[in-house]
Amino acid sequence: MSYDSALTIFSPDGHLFQVEYAQEAVRKGTCAVGICCKDSVILGVEKKAALKLQDSRTMRKIHRLDEHIFLASAGLVADARVLVDMARVECQNHRLTVEDAPTVEFISHYIASVQQRYTQSGGRRPFGISTLIVGFDPNNTPKLFQTDPSGIYYQWKANAIGRNSKTVHEFLEKHYAQDMSESDGIKLAVKSLLEVVQTGAKNIEILVITKDGNRTPNIQEIEQTIKTIEAEKVEEAEKKANKRKPATPA
């Protein structure tokens, strides 16, 4: 008997196959990376190449949920749209009943609950997306959360979702440092995305969020960052080469 067709049936070894298949769908989506720095949080996404006749402004990967909370998703774009709208309503609902801005944790919990609910009802399929939710809490601390189709949510210092996320995540583990500056954070985000995005600055979009607002570095700034990264790489390679050269006799 096949255990993967119905959502509400466990397999004998404890899997919910529909949820796992949803996670496969996520692995096909474009990459997104989030990094917490000292006073800012950086969100970087791999932008799919815009087709010639397409208006690229309508291809949004980063969505704003509230004043200082943003979401990037990986997976089925249509599912993301629905979930983002639910989250936006919930943020306003929170402001209405509690008279205060929602925390990043609150909205991550909500999104995760919605995703979980869709793993436990009949006649539905899970949302085919993982999300990275970034923002600032009312007490001005930067936060990064991740949700996935099973409905879990965890807080991260840095993480990646989507295509090749494992590679990017390993890269982040190696190079992440606590309390980075904004520019170092941007560099790290671009560097980590370059691991998987071969075509350069035109397929990378960065969003920098600080407690006072947010900005999107334009393509020139990203190209500049890439140039800096390449220059540093060359420097590193030269240093290594010099080490290997035997010392010239005095």
Added chain:
Amino acid sequence: MNRIAEQLTLSASDNPNNQLDGGSSNTCGTGVQFELASGNNPAAFTQQYTDVKSEKDARIKMDHGTTTLAFKFKHGVLVATDSRATSGNVIASQSVKKVIEINPYLLGTMAGGAADCSFWERVLGMECRLYELRNKKRISVAAASKLLANLVYRYKGMGLSMGTMVAGWDESGPGLYYVDSEGQRVVNDLFSVGSGSTFAYGVLDSHYRFDMSVEEAKDLGRRAIYHATHRDAYSGGIVRMYWVKEDGWVAYPLEDVGELYFRYHPEIKLTHAAESPLTAQRAA
């Protein structure tokens, strides 16, 4: 959640465990199920049998005889009430608790229907506790008062009678809101509610300052209640006073207004404010 938020949020309809409103949302979800009066229009049904304004004796009269007051000052919030309950012309009790201890840092006062106030404030206490457990932090006074306002708004027009002040201390300092069964929710530094409120306002407005000391605030609250009980027939009994400070509220020993008469009455004879000891206190 209030009706507007209920229509807009998608979670309520999705949740199979939905009772009164969306239980999955962290903001508000009351587990209270209510049997409303039979028929299509509970409000009209109730209105036939209860009446506040007219003097028709056949109808159930809701009592509003009371004096409650609360004000914010530098060191927190002072809450003071009387303790008399009247049924028509009969004094039913002289020792009613009109301050409801919602939780160790939130207080609610009672004016209007005693059952309505105490029931809904207990439900509010439950919601506040659930908020704390879900969000790992204390609820703000603004949010608590909003929860209460939204709870009773669902029953607007159905005969609830409640005029309550929610007082507490949260991250943004001392908080004080007035919430009533008509759906009003307002914020201010000073409120007095009940039939004796006009008398209390007179005393409060004459001597209120934000930078009072705790002793001055206690004296002001006590005086205001005393003067209200002195003139209002429907207020009396004892003065119940609470001080809400940063780490919670403290209750003060009860004082009988009959005894306060002997303390304050000689001062009423003073016709010049300059001779009042309170003024001397202020100048000192």
